[in-house]
Amino acid sequence: MLNISNSPLHGKVDMSRFKASRRVFHRRHYKYFNRFLLAFAGIGLIVLFLPWTQNIRGRGFLTTLTPEQRPQTIQSPIPGRIERWYVREGDYVEAGDTILFVSEVKNEYFDPLLLTRTQQQIDAKSRAVSSYQQKVLALDSQVGALINERELKLEQARNKLIQANLKVQSDSIDLEAAKTQITIAQRQYDRTALLQEEGLKAVTDVEEKRLKLQESQAKLISQENKLYAAKNEVINAKVEIGRIQAEYTDKISKARSDRATAESSQFDSEAQVTKLENEYSNYERRTDLYYIRAPRSGYINKALQGGVGETFKEGDELVGIMPAKVDLAVESFVDPLDLPLVHRGEKVRIQFDGWPVIIFSGWPNVSYGTYGGTIVAVETYISPNGKYRILIAPDPDDHPWPEDLRVGSGAQTIALLNDVPIWFELWRQLNGFPPNYYQPEDNMAQTKKK
Template identity: 55%
Template sequence: MLNISKNRIKGKVDLNRYESYQWVMEEDFKSLPRVLMLLFGLMVALMFLPWTQNIQSRGFITTLNPSQRPQMVNTIIPGKIDKWYIREGQFVNKGDTIVKLTEIKDDYLDPALLSRTEEQIEAKERTVRSYQDKVQALDAQIIALENARKLKLEQARNYVMQARLKVESDSMDVLAAETNFQIAERQLQRTETLFKEGLKSVVEVENLKNKTQEAASKKISAENKLLSSRNQLINAQIDLSGIEAEYRDKLAKAESDKYSAISALYEGEGTLVKMRNMFSNYSLRADLYYILAPQSGYVVRMAKAGIGEVIKESEQLVSIIPEDYTMAVEMFVEPIDLPLVKIGQPVRFVFDGWPAIVFSGWPNTSFGTYGGLVVAVDNFIYPNGKYRLLVSPDPNDVPWPRELRMGTGAKGMALLNDVPIWYEFWRRINGFPPEYYYGVSSTESEPKEEKK
């Protein structure tokens, strides 16, 4: 039958007994070439049908708003679990209590910690007020010393002035006594001369001697009085200097006490601010014993369980999925396909659990797919060696199902250019990438003529 051998079975075997032979040898079989030609022509015609190039990738449901993504509730302080107020799968409103903690650190175990700290703050406030009063008292003392110093100095200056005037007066008295003494001596000499000549008596000579002695005595007395006045002037000047030094020392001591009080006042105020800060921290820490829900949503996973379990600072407790969120798909593309993706590019999705009939080259004829638009393209590569895209629902397409949940898988097809099927086969056979250029017309591709 295959004409491999020259031997023939015709005439030796009754072939009419075989039904397959009858089918093969029928005359209708002669139309097979026409059928084949028709199929070939149909295939050639199909090769010229339009085909939408696409980039396929898998992703999952997420949200564009970070506040709407699944959130882990962490503890700010370490503690021991005292009581749970929720269970897994339960819906909680924002501000609902999730768990109550008890203190485990020695510094905060005192049940009357806030009241004792407040008493310490009040005592420190009284200390600060006493330092303020002391500073005011020292200011008043300094003012009083300044006034007393002015009066004392004025009084001492008056004493000096009086002593100086007394010295001048006594100097004049000395000059007068000296003059009287000289006059008395000259009179005595003239009288003695006249006595020798017999013109004056002895009584007159003796009287003049007596007057001369009195004048000498008055002269010596005036000189002594002058020396005493000079000593008084010196003593008054010394007293003036002593008063100035005394009050300078008193004022310096008062200023020193004042600055010491001010230093203690500032130190007390600093300690008071620190204690108030501690009181605020203690108050806030007391509020942190109750962990509250940061937003409304469903509790999906509890990282800790049981009563009495100790948790560390910043440790995760539960995970909450928000009630309302704007859906988007996070998908990854190969680096070779990244230049082909742009903002606003359409994408078709098939979600896990939703039946669909997909024709990747004819998205309009697909059933059960949903449209989306690229809203963000990351500029850095991820550890998986791909680039991330964020795709939001297309407002002009069929709305995405409300039953979709965070993390649902999705298969995406980023739609590119429309090309004939034969071109797509030729591109894939040669390993060429999809069309790279967008909207380049034939006129734009031609070089422009230079202006003369």
């Protein structure tokens, strides 16, 4: 056919007698083939100038928009033993429904009458507090009575002191009168004795005056004794005042000390009552924790602790639950090289695993089976897989996502960037250049305004 042999076949064999050779060896097919190549080259050239949307592809999976809607496990805050299951895997439960019942494994909580006995202790201590309160009131009354009695006693002693002082004054006046009388008696005696010597008075008159003089002297001594006795009574009255003050100060101090002791015992009993009430509340709350309840409405995924009679520690995972109503989102990952091109609020096309799709990554308008999304969060720290995590929510301006999607299923994401010619994208891909750096339209508008 190519005529490269020294013995050409068509020189020996007549090929024109074969139908296939007649169709092949004529010259007309070259014209059609050249037309085809020319048309193909023209179409290819036109295609090279068609617009192409640069994009960043990522791989992720479905999750929820808020952390509280994600699958979770239910733990028990106390250690215990499984006694009874009220649900099966796959059951739907409302928030607050009982999932299982557990019992105690700590011996300090084994008493079935623990709450009753604790309440009895609280009542007993409360009565003790009331008793101490009454004792404090009684001691307050006693202190008041002692203060009143002390004032009366002191007033009585002061009156005695006043009386003693008045008696001292009276005896002092009587002593001065006695001194005056003895002076007069001495003068009368001397005058009578002188007159007797002159013969003008009788001896009896002299003896009478001597007797009066001696009586005045005796009266003076007696009056001095009374004065000293009155002064002694003044001293005794002052001593009595000091004794009364000391005695009642001691009694009042003792009563106040007893009151402080009773008040201290009252406060101690009140502290014990508060402690017992706290323990009662803890016991009551612990009793309520025996029933493991659903924190929210959802489906029971898997029982992580099985059987009856199995023990577990506090914080151990017991059962997994998936919330029933969730706001779906896609958790995707992009390379660090593409991270500067990703911004919040940008549009993203999503392909869900298990859903048929015809996709042209650079022509989103002719892609079918993809769904719209909007970037709501961009992680600022790299993930363990060496990429950055982005969170994509449904696009409210696009058609809704399928209702049968489940959290955890896979998804592929395509973040749309600038529109460039196809020849430029081919040149960029062949040279390994990154997509064109750009800013979203809102940021660019703000930059222009500034």
